[in-house]
Amino acid sequence: MLLLVSLPGRSAEARDCRDETPLPAGVRLIVPGADVPPDAARFAGAWVGAWKDATGDTVCATLVVEDVLPTGHARVTYSHGTWEPFGLRVPMYWRAPARVVDGELRFALPMPDRPPMAYRFSGNGLAGTFRGGGHHAAVRVPDLAGIGCRRRLTTTVVPPAPGAVRDRLTASELLAATASAGPVHNDYFLPVGSARPARHTLRGTLTKWDTFRAP
Numbered sequence: 001m002l003l004l005v006s007l008p009g010r011s012a013e014a015r016d017c018r019d020e021t022p023l024p025a026g027v028r029l030i031v032p033g034a035d036v037p038p039d040a041a042r043f044a045g046a047w048v049g050a051w052k053d054a055t056g057d058t059v060c061a062t063l064v065v066e067d068v069l070p071t072g073h074a075r076v077t078y079s080h081g082t083w084e085p086f087g088l089r090v091p092m093y094w095r096a097p098a099r100v101v102d103g104e105l106r107f108a109l110p111m112p113d114r115p116p117m118a119y120r121f122s123g124n125g126l127a128g129t130f131r132g133g134g135h136h137a138a139v140r141v142p143d144l145a146g147i148g149c150r151r152r153l154t155t156t157v158v159p160p161a162p163g164a165v166r167d168r169l170t171a172s173e174l175l176a177a178t179a180s181a182g183p184v185h186n187d188y189f190l191p192v193g194s195a196r197p198a199r200h201t202l203r204g205t206l207t208k209w210d211t212f213r214a215p
Contacts, residue, residue, distance in 0.1 A: 017048050017060030018146045020081030022091045027077050029144065030067040040072045040100040043119070046147065047126050047138035059083035061136055062147055063119065063128065065098070065105065074098040076107055078117065081149070091149050 032041035043065045050057035060081040068074045079093035098107035103121070108114040119128045119138075128136030141147070 015050065015057060015060075017050055017062070017081065018141065019148065020060040020091070021048070021062040021079040021147060022093050022149045023062070023064065023077060023079060023144065023147055024093055024095065027064055027095075027144065028066060029064070032068045033070070035070045036068050037070070037072065037100075039103055040068050040074070042121070043074065043100060043105050043126075044068050046141045046144055047119075048141050048147065049125065049136060049138035051128075051130075051134055051136045059086060059088055061128075061138070063126065063136075063138055064144070068100070072100040074100065074105065074107075076105070078107075078109065 029045060032044050044067075045065060047063040047065070048060070050060050052058060060083075062077075062079045064077040066075045066077060074097070075095070076098045077093060077095050079091065080088065081091045082088050094109050094111075096107045096110055098105055100106075105119040105126075106116065108116050115131050117128060117130055118132075119126045119136075121127075122137075125137060125139040128134070128138060130136070
């Protein structure tokens with residue numbers, strides 16, 4: 001479920017969101033042709049910034065308008081980072097068709113309920129809405145360089161030592177009604193303590209489920 005803010009609010013010191021939002025492989029910027037109307041061509045490019053509420057910046061998001069056609073149709077990529085207050089623990093992205101109508105870039109995220117999003121110019125940046133509300137303050141960045149999930153953890157996660165008692169990913173934690181917050185070190189997915197070799201050899205095909213979802 002995607003949650004965003006519902007009200008625009010007072011400005012706060014903006015943070016650099018470029019390292020908080022993922023982008024899919026193959027995303028690129030195509031310069032609009034001379035036959036693309038100026039009011040549509042001006043949307044082309046990468047736009048980065050935070051959604052805002054009454055307290056200031058919240059979740060970071062990126063809008064990449066990859067290509068704009070003479071008809072006003074476009075191809076866009078939208079992504080957001082993590083934001084614990086909204087329960088957004090996994091950064092995600094979507095690619096979608098869009099169209100510029102009456103000076104507004106409109107598209108729907110490819111989700112079951114197809115939530116609509118819209119962007120208009122506000123000064124030198126874009127102001128975005130989600131389901132007709134909220135306020136995404138996005139500014140243009142020169143290119144796609146530096147955009148991606150590269151934020152370092154602010155705390156050190158210590159994996160369990162061999163023979164130690166497992167203190168994360170326990171049965172009670174996995175069966176709890178709500179998931180625990182915070183990252184889990186990869187070593188927690190390995191056997192803890194004494195372990196025997198695998199009884200069977202893996203046979204078959206592993207298929208990655210990657211429907212516009214960040215790894």
